[in-house]
Amino acid sequence: MWNNKLRFVATLSALLITGFLITSLVSYYVANKSLSDEINQNTLPLTSDNIYSEIQRDLLRPIFISSLMANDTFVRDWTLAGEEDPDKIIRYLKEIQKRYSTITAFFVSDRTRNYYHSTGILKQVQESDPADQWYYRVRGLKTPYEVNFDRDTADRNKLIVFINYRVFDFDGNYIGATGVGLGAEDVKQLIEVYQKRYGRRIFFINREGEVSLHGSAFQGPTNLHERSGLAAHATRILTSPSVTLSYEQNCDTVHLNSRLVPEFDWYLLVEQTESAAESRILNTLIINLLICAGITGLVLVLANLTIGGYQKRLEHMATIDKLTGATNRQAFEVIFDYMAKSAKRRTSNTAAILIDIDLFKQVNDTYGHLAGDAVLQEVANRIRQQIRETDALCRWGGEEFFLLLADCDLQQATQIAENIRQAMKSRLIHYQRNEINITVSQGVAELLPDEELLHFFGRVDEAMYQAKAAGRDRVTPAVQTD
Secondary structure (H helix, E strand, O other), X not given: OHHHHHHHHHHHHHHHHHHHXXXXXXXXXXXXXXXXXXXXXXXXXXXXXXXXXXXXXHOXXXXXXXXXXXXXXXXXXXXXXXXXXXXXXXXXXXXXXXXXXXXXXXXXXXXXXXEEEOOEEEEEOOOXXXXXXXXXXXXXXXXXXXXXXXXXXXXXXXXXXXXXXXXXXXXXXXXXXXXXXXXXXXXXXXXXXXXXXXXXXXXXXXXXXXXXXXXXXXXXXXXXXXXXXXXXXXXXXXXXXXXXXXXXXXXXXXXXXXXXXXXXXXXXXXXXXXXXXXXXXXXXXXXXXXXXXXXXXXXXXXXXXXXXXHHHHHHHHHOEOOOOOOEOHHHHHHHHHHHHHHHHHOOOOEEEEEEEEOOHHHHHHHHOHHHHHHHHHHHHHHHHHOOOOOOEXXXXXXXEEEEEEEOOOHHHHHHHHHHHHHHHHHOOEEEOXXXXXXXXXXXXXXXXXXXXXXXXXXXXXXXXXXXXXXXXXXXXXXXXXX
C-alpha cells in the first residue's frame, strides 16, 4: 500500500512537472514572437488577477473585521440594553483595535448619536456638522457597508481608510454604524509592495477618474482625463468592468489592464511598459519553473496531510459518544476551557446542568439493555430540542448528561432545566410494544469567576444529588458560594 502511494505521487508529480515545463516554455517562445499580444492577453491580466487576489487578502480583511463587529451579539445586546456602562463598548473597541492592529475602531449609536471610540466617547454626531456627514450617508445606504477616505475623528491630521458597516438589531432595524480604519499610508505601502513584487505601475481610481491611491513612483496629473495618452481611453475604462489596451507615452508603448473592484467601487489599473516586458517574460518563465517545483513539493506534502486528515477524523470520532451523538467526557475539558475563557473575555455568564435519568437501572432490568439504549438516545434528543446550537451537551456517565450553557445565568439555566424536565415527563418513550415513563433529576449552577472545573462540577453534582434526595423529577439550583 505504501509503495502504491509512492508510485501515485511520483506519477502525478511527473505529470505536473511535464505540464508546467511545456506550458512555460511555449508561453516564453510565443511571447517573444508576439510581445504585445502576450502582454495584453496573458501576462498583464494574470498579474492583475494576482494583485486583485492579494488585495482581497490584504485590504478586504478590515471589511471582514467590520462585518464581525456589526454582527457581534455583544454590540447589539449592549446597544439594545440602553448603552449602559460605556466602558464595556470602549473596552470592546480597544480589544478589536489591539487584536487586529487597526488604526481605529468605532461604533456610533443611532439612538444617542454617541461616537464611541477605543479611547472613549469622542462626541455626538450631528447632521449639521460637515465632518459627520459620513454617518448620515451610511445611515441611508442600501448596501451593508462602504469604504471611505476621511479624516480620523480622534485625530484630524490622520487620513484614514474607513470601513463603515451598518448595524441592525435582531429584528432587522438599523441601530448604528461600526467599523475599523486603516492608515492611508499603510495602504499605500501595500501598493509599493505590489509594484516591487510585480514590476508594474499600480494605482486605483474612483468612478470619476480621480486617482484614489498610488505609490511613490506615480507622477503626473491625478485625473485620468488629464493624463497624457490615457485621456482618450478614460471613458472606456470608467464604463467597463475590465479593459485591456495600449497607448503611447514618452515614445514608449504602455500596456494597461483595468478591472473594477466592486468591494471598494474603485478601478484597479496595472501598467507595464513594453521596454521592460522582455525581461519580465524571462522572469515569468523562471517563476513558472519555481512554481512547478513548489507545486510538485506541495503534492508530496498533501499526500502526507491526507493521511493526517484521516487520523484527525478518527480522533474526532473518538470525542463523540456513538450512541447519543453527544460529546464524550474525553473532549469535555477542552470545551469547558474554551467556553470559560470566552465568557471571561466577553464578561458574560456560563451555566451548567447535570441531568440524571431517574431509576434508569430499572429500565435495563425490566425492558433490557437495548431499551435502555433507546431511552438514552431519546433523552439526548429531547435535551437538544430545548437548547441552542452554541450550548455543549456531553454524556457524562452511564445515565448522566452534562450541559454547558454559554451566555446564560443561573435563573435562565434553571428555566432551561425545567423545560427539559417537562419534556421528559410529558411524553412516554415507545420501545417496541412497551411504553416507558422517564423522569430526570437535575442540578444547576452558574460558573463563578476563575472557578476550576472540578469545583464547578462538584457544586452541580451536589445540587443534582439534592434533587434526587428530595424525591427525584425536580430541578435544584446550586448555592452560589466561593
